[in-house]
Amino acid sequence: MDAVSAPALAARELYRFYRAGDEETLALRGTSLTVDLGEIVAVTGPSGSGKSTLLACLAGVDEPDGGTVYLHGARLSHRSEQARAAARASGIGVLFQSNNLLAHLNVLDNVRLAQRLARQRAHTRPLQVLDSVGLDSRARARPAQLSGGESARAGLAVALANSPQVLLADEPTGELDEQTEAIVLGLLRAAAERGCAVLVASHSPAVAAAADRIVRLEDGRVMTAQDLP
Numbered sequence: 001m002d003a004v005s006a007p008a009l010a011a012r013e014l015y016r017f018y019r020a021g022d023e024e025t026l027a028l029r030g031t032s033l034t035v036d037l038g039e040i041v042a043v044t045g046p047s048g049s050g051k052s053t054l055l056a057c058l059a060g061v062d063e064p065d066g067g068t069v070y071l072h073g074a075r076l077s078h079r080s081e082q083a084r085a086a087a088r089a090s091g092i093g094v095l096f097q098s099n100n101l102l103a104h105l106n107v108l109d110n111v112r113l114a115q116r117l118a119r120q121r122a123h124t125r126p127l128q129v130l131d132s133v134g135l136d137s138r139a140r141a142r143p144a145q146l147s148g149g150e151s152a153r154a155g156l157a158v159a160l161a162n163s164p165q166v167l168l169a170d171e172p173t174g175e176l177d178e179q180t181e182a183i184v185l186g187l188l189r190a191a192a193e194r195g196c197a198v199l200v201a202s203h204s205p206a207v208a209a210a211a212d213r214i215v216r217l218e219d220g221r222v223m224t225a226q227d228l229p
């Protein structure tokens with residue numbers, strides 16, 4: 001794939017099986033999607049439909065059993081753990097519902113660590129990253145001292161620490177009230193407006209409403225308009 005015309009992120013026919021004893025779960029069954037720079041794509045679907053598995057494969061944290069993940073047209077999947085980790089550190093921000101921060105480091109040091117791990121010159125100073133999510137005044141706070149909304153924004157600051165072109169978020173607003181969810185969605189939109197490709201897996205109708213496109217998963221497959229009731 002030509003890197004210039006390629007989508008920021010693409011999944012082609014991903015398969016992922018889990019085996020536990022005699023039982024086999026088909027978490028992804030030929031899942032394909034693309035995310036372009038500047039857009040927010042919401043991945044929705046019932047519990048167990050494969051959203052988290054898909055995100056883990058897209059982030060290069062997990063390996064699909066079949067199919068390929070491309071980052072700017074270059075293959076991310078089926079490469080060494082080290083190569084995937086390097087691509088992720090510099091090019092992909094990942095945000096989970098919780099546990100995005102190391103508990104023994106303050107917020108600022110969490111951002112600094114993310115920048116150090118990327119082993120490249122950070123484009124943005126750590127305090128500026130915190131300022132971009134409205135958290136500069138809480139820079140010295142430890143994760144345990146943050147409110148739910150502050151934790152979500154701090155997690156986003158870590159995910160955005162290296163100005164990634166791709167941001168993947170798994171239920172980032174799952175534990176937030178409506179008002180705080182709107183703030184986080186506004187920050188995701190701001191990241192997209194800066195040119196980031198944003199993919200959010202979520203059950204939340206507010207997340208789906210805030211997205212440019214919705215990809216619905218059921219039983220590890222992307223539902224097309226014809227499949228939907």
Ligand SMILES: Nc1ncnc2c1ncn2[C@@H]1O[C@H](COP(=O)(O)OP(=O)(O)OP(=O)(O)O)[C@@H](O)[C@H]1O
Nearest residue numbers: 018019020025027046047048049050051052053054
């Ligand atoms: N490590 C694992 N071992 C075995 N089965 C797994 C594992 N991880 C996920 N699964 C199974 O794969 C399927 C997809 O799970 P996944 O977590 O991706 O769904 P999800 O859509 O993210 O669900 P939720 O909305 O509840 O988070 C489920 O049937 C789940 O039980």
